[in-house]
Amino acid sequence: xxxxxxxxxxxxxxxxxxxxxxxxxEGANAFIDELAQDAEEISxxxxxxxxxxxxxxxxxxxxxxxSLMLERSTASGSRQVFAFLFTGNLAGLSESVSYSFxxxxxxxxxxxxxxxxxxxxxxxxxxxxxxxYHDVTxxxxxxxxxxxxxxxxxxxxxxxxHFLLDMEHRLGRGTHxxxxxxxxxxxxxxxxxxxxxxSRGFSRLKKDGLIDIESNxxxxxxxxxxxxxxxx
Amino acid sequence: xxxxxxxxxxxxxxxxxxxxxxxxxEGANAFIDELAQDAEEISxxxxxxxxxxxxxxxxxxxxxxxSLMLERSTASGSRQVFAFLFTGNLAGLSESVSYSFxxxxxxxxxxxxxxxxxxxxxxxxxxxxxxxYHDVTxxxxxxxxxxxxxxxxxxxxxxxxHFLLDMEHRLGRGTHxxxxxxxxxxxxxxxxxxxxxxSRGFSRLKKDGLIDIESNxxxxxxxxxxxxxxxx
DNA sequence: CGAGCCCTTGATGCATTTCAACGAATGTGG
DNA sequence: CCACATTCGTTGAAATGCATCAAGGGCTCG
Numbered sequence: 001x002x003x004x005x006x007x008x009x010x011x012x013x014x015x016x017x018x019x020x021x022x023x024x025x026e027g028a029n030a031f032i033d034e035l036a037q038d039a040e041e042i043s044x045x046x047x048x049x050x051x052x053x054x055x056x057x058x059x060x061x062x063x064x065x066x067s068l069m070l071e072r073s074t075a076s077g078s079r080q081v082f083a084f085l086f087t088g089n090l091a092g093l094s095e096s097v098s099y100s101f102x103x104x105x106x107x108x109x110x111x112x113x114x115x116x117x118x119x120x121x122x123x124x125x126x127x128x129x130x131x132x133y134h135d136v137t138x139x140x141x142x143x144x145x146x147x148x149x150x151x152x153x154x155x156x157x158x159x160x161x162h163f164l165l166d167m168e169h170r171l172g173r174g175t176h177x178x179x180x181x182x183x184x185x186x187x188x189x190x191x192x193x194x195x196x197x198x199s200r201g202f203s204r205l206k207k208d209g210l211i212d213i214e215s216n217x218x219x220x221x222x223x224x225x226x227x228x229x230x231x232x
Numbered sequence: 233x234x235x236x237x238x239x240x241x242x243x244x245x246x247x248x249x250x251x252x253x254x255x256x257x258e259g260a261n262a263f264i265d266e267l268a269q270d271a272e273e274i275s276x277x278x279x280x281x282x283x284x285x286x287x288x289x290x291x292x293x294x295x296x297x298x299s300l301m302l303e304r305s306t307a308s309g310s311r312q313v314f315a316f317l318f319t320g321n322l323a324g325l326s327e328s329v330s331y332s333f334x335x336x337x338x339x340x341x342x343x344x345x346x347x348x349x350x351x352x353x354x355x356x357x358x359x360x361x362x363x364x365y366h367d368v369t370x371x372x373x374x375x376x377x378x379x380x381x382x383x384x385x386x387x388x389x390x391x392x393x394h395f396l397l398d399m400e401h402r403l404g405r406g407t408h409x410x411x412x413x414x415x416x417x418x419x420x421x422x423x424x425x426x427x428x429x430x431s432r433g434f435s436r437l438k439k440d441g442l443i444d445i446e447s448n449x450x451x452x453x454x455x456x457x458x459x460x461x462x463x464x
Numbered sequence: 465c466g467a468g469c470c471c472t473t474g475a476t477g478c479a480t481t482t483c484a485a486c487g488a489a490t491g492t493g494g
Numbered sequence: 495c496c497a498c499a500t501t502c503g504t505t506g507a508a509a510t511g512c513a514t515c516a517a518g519g520g521c522t523c524g
Contacts, residue, residue: 467522
């Protein structure tokens, strides 16, 4: 039940989650001290579930290394992927009686686990921290709206182009080359299309010279502008 | 700059927005008193915009009578409808620098307009109110996730059936008959399909005896169970 | 080397879009 | 009060994008 808040990965994860100027927020230091006491680092193997849809939402999770996938499955076996989470993203922030999706480890990963009760206590003491947290929630809400917009508007191939641009931005770290942690099936379930359509999309973009595919997961965006105009 | 919080429509709107036991929350009365002073009732004609996508998010809005539609349009003229709002729903709750969608009046309507600054002040004083507000945000987030799930999973006709069940629930007030305030085009843009597909969906459901259509907007659900299993 | 997994590719069928015409309801001016 | 225009919804036919079914290829691991 303790967290080494001086570890660089933890610092950067928290900073990216709550914003770069978080430390200037009143109560932020008290919050971080409490995290040092009560939060934990937990490791998960690829394929394990960090939490499941029906679980009581006792914790909030921040990946520190590795990737998570938020998904919901139906009785009939089909699945919707809501989001892919990387270092410094946040999962499980605003659930009430149970999580409304499951979180699965896409890779071996380490996540920071924070008790929601602890967060609530801090919020009661420091409204500024609560406000910042609410801002984060609002930001996530707007990301989901963007996703909803994309799902409603675009063709399958456009959605895929959009997805690749997002991954380039989040995984590329300034370069145009990145390693996808998820399978074609995961991507298809995220974008609401079949595995085959997703695969054809990749092939098409490669054939047209917009991207390069080295090893199925190693992608390089060759022509950013064309890809953007393709995603439109 | 004042609101008659003893008016029944206002009471019920606020109650439905913040939850039925809101008054038992610490600070709720102070909040309501502040609303009485600073909030306003504003009327809009059908087709007018309550706010637009790029506006600074200065206010939160609660419809008291009539209906709103939350939408986002592209430069190319296409449009995504995010939600339909009725009495006691809430719009604009967690925007940061600008609204991420526009709110258009579907009918002549009266909305309660609340300054976000006022809400923030109350939140600083009464964490319980802030918590409740955050719960509302979380609920809306889960509604959007449901919508995203539906968009990703179901066929056009299933989505329409689902939509009708939602409207029956929200507009039917216990009965199976309701008056849709939105056009076929609005429904199509909400469900991510063409106007014609939406129309064909209505025709099909009528032909199969699941619904009755009196005047394009007057719908009666005839066979609830079949409609549910159709929506699956 | 063979098994298993994931991805790719082709062929076919179906759902949905698009284009186009028609019909119903509403409103306007003569 | 009736022609007329306008808006909105319905319906049909053709085109297309996507899912599905099916086969094959490449990679990894034992």
